[in-house]
Amino acid sequence: MNLILLGPPGAGKGTQAARLESLYGLKQLSTGDMLRAAVASGSALGQEVKGIMERGELVSDAIIVRMIADRITAPDCKDGFILDGFPRTVGQAEALDRMLAEKGLKLDHVIELKVDDSALVARISGRFSCAKCGAGYHDTNRRPRKDGVCDACGGTEFVRRKDDNAETVATRLKAYHAQTAPLLPYYQGRGALKSVDGMAAIDDVAQALDKIIGKGGK
Numbered sequence: 001m002n003l004i005l006l007g008p009p010g011a012g013k014g015t016q017a018a019r020l021e022s023l024y025g026l027k028q029l030s031t032g033d034m035l036r037a038a039v040a041s042g043s044a045l046g047q048e049v050k051g052i053m054e055r056g057e058l059v060s061d062a063i064i065v066r067m068i069a070d071r072i073t074a075p076d077c078k079d080g081f082i083l084d085g086f087p088r089t090v091g092q093a094e095a096l097d098r099m100l101a102e103k104g105l106k107l108d109h110v111i112e113l114k115v116d117d118s119a120l121v122a123r124i125s126g127r128f129s130c131a132k133c134g135a136g137y138h139d140t141n142r143r144p145r146k147d148g149v150c151d152a153c154g155g156t157e158f159v160r161r162k163d164d165n166a167e168t169v170a171t172r173l174k175a176y177h178a179q180t181a182p183l184l185p186y187y188q189g190r191g192a193l194k195s196v197d198g199m200a201a202i203d204d205v206a207q208a209l210d211k212i213i214g215k216g217g218k
């Protein structure tokens, strides 16, 4: 099964994609994670995108499309993938359509996590993750079961993203409304779009997703 999770920064895409990956064996493909890995490695690509990401602007379609093209047919995607943070522009969505047609793949669901702008700043400024395994947490909404210890791997070091500050969030939200929101009518027009109330608690959002993808039994 192949899914797209759409929604503004902080909507909960990564949180839900990680759960779907571990429960159902779908591969989470996060363009943000791929770009952060490139920046951390100091590669030419990383150097090219570092400043853009720190400012909260979008990386060019050409770079992003190239990055995704090899991933969706990699062996770890054989049971399906979850696109998290891609596509983010109509140009990327059109490139994805061409890519899927060429590879004989299809999208099963495009799911929008609907969250008010007013909630996003608090979500993003409270976000942190395990330095060892990447598990995601929040200062108030999702704390580790034992303070200072990762639930998933027992790690004790945590990191915060450099772009998760109020100033950059404003730029990212603007980019979302101007460049990504037009994807909603793009997918709605073909009857592929489903919306979920992303303001609900994490477990309730998870249940709503299970219902859409027909995995309600687990």
Ligand code: ADP
Pocket (backbone or CB within 6 Å): 008, 009, 010, 014, 031, 032, 033, 035, 052, 053, 054, 056, 057, 058, 059, 060, 064, 084, 085, 086, 087, 088, 092, 172
């Ligand atoms: P969030 O989860 O908060 O929405 P991401 O981790 O998806 O943020 O993205 C972080 C940054 O990486 C973005 O602000 C942007 O600079 C870049 N980025 C990630 N995915 C894309 C994409 N599909 N197109 C353009 N830029 C992207």
Ligand code: ADP
Pocket (backbone or CB within 6 Å): 007, 008, 009, 010, 011, 012, 013, 014, 015, 016, 123, 124, 126, 127, 128, 136, 137, 138, 139, 141, 142, 198, 199, 200, 201, 202, 203, 205
């Ligand atoms: P995205 O990948 O869409 O940018 P994340 O999944 O990283 O968003 O979530 C942003 C922050 O909000 C994280 O700290 C996460 O723990 C928290 N969060 C995610 N979903 C919810 C929710 N439904 N209610 C409250 N907090 C949430």
Ligand code: ZN
Pocket (backbone or CB within 6 Å): 130, 131, 132, 133, 134, 135, 150, 151, 152, 153, 154, 155
């Ligand atoms: Zn961990």
